[in-house]
Amino acid sequence: MVTAVLLVLLGLCAGAAAVMAVLMVAGAFRSRIIAEEIVxxxxxxxFDGYRILFITDIHRRRLPAALLEEYRGxxxxxxLGGDLTEKGVPLKRLRNNLALAASLAPVYAVHGNHDYQAEIRLVDQLIRSSGARLLVDENVKLECSxxxxxxxxxxFPRTGGKRAYHALPPVTARDDGAFRIILVHDPLWLAQQKEVPADLILAGHTHGGQVVLPFIASRHADEFYRHYNAGMYDLPAYGNDTYQPKMLISRGFGTAHLPLRWGSPAEMHLLTLRCRQE
Structure with missing residues (x-):
């Protein structure tokens, strides 16, 4: 009798584990766009009403053409916030993803750590040949109205590490005090800054934990990630009297290592910038 009960319990546990595994794989391949206004x-x-499609951590995935083409025009x-690809991903997939992105609007991209683990010379050739602007510790002016x-x-530091980042590229005297957006793959970059001369920071890398189980605390080794994990943050400690930066950390579109997600769904972002009404 006891043996039968144990077998039933084991069977139930195995069944629950199988269902959870299926749901985790399904969660890894969801395609959703979060639309939000940032004041x-x-x-x-x-720039009031300026619309940005922000995508980070694509890794091995194909961007969903049917979904994204609705936003053309x-x-x-x-x-593109880095980890556009990773080691072992066919270059054709990266080429197709870049072509789709470039068909929607002008594209600006930065490297992530996994980009440097791929064939970076070929990756960079594809990025630039798609018409995207690859920003390697540099500034570019955006114009609107x-x-x-x-x-x-x-x-992202080519050699890795937390302290290998270059200093922010200086702006010209004419642009000193101009509104500034920083696009960076890993938000941990922020931990090395005493002050951030920017108004908005867009980052990824964390995947929001990717697999977040209930009742289990975050296992990030670095204290920074336990506080800055995913979502929108105000950063008063990194500003001054004239500005208080905001930072958005995306959970990313793809997955790192295994195609599994739980409690941290895949996402892209449609960001509409808004002026604060005084």
Whole structure:
């Protein structure tokens, strides 16, 4: 009798584990776009309503053409936040993803750690040949309705490590104090900054934990990730009297290592910038 009960319990556990595994795989291949407005002090009026499609951590996935093509003609820019690919992914997949992104709006991209583990020379050739602007520790001006802002792309350290980042590229005297967006793959970059001369930071890398089980605390080794995991954050400690940066950390579109997600669904972001009404 006891043996029969144990077998039933084991069977139930195995069945539950199988169902959970299926759900985790299904969660890894969801395609959803989170639309949100970001209200920003200091945003030039010409950029009120500026729309950015922000995608990070694509890894091995194919971007969903049927979903994204609905936004053609409705976007001002596409920002790719690193890990556009990874080792072993066919270059054709990266080429197709970039072509789709470039068909929607001007594309700006930065490297992630997995990009450097792939054939980086070929990866960079594909990025640039697609028409995307690859930002390697450099600034670019964005223009809209006669107004300008500065976009800074922070390159992931080619050698890895937490302290190998280069200093932020300086802006010109003319652009000193201009509204600035920083695109960086790993938000841990922030932990090495005493002050961030920017108004908005867009990052990824964390996958929101990717597999987040209930009643189990975050196992991130670095304290920074236990606080800055996924979502929108105000960063008063990194600002000054004239600005308080905001940071969005995306859970990313793809997965690292295994195609599994639980409690941290895949996401892309449709960001609409708004001026703060005084």
């Amino acid at each position: 920003l002090a200091g945003l030039p009026g010409g 409705e976007l001002d820019a596409v920002f 006669g107004a300008e802002i500065v976009l800074t792309g922070v390159d």
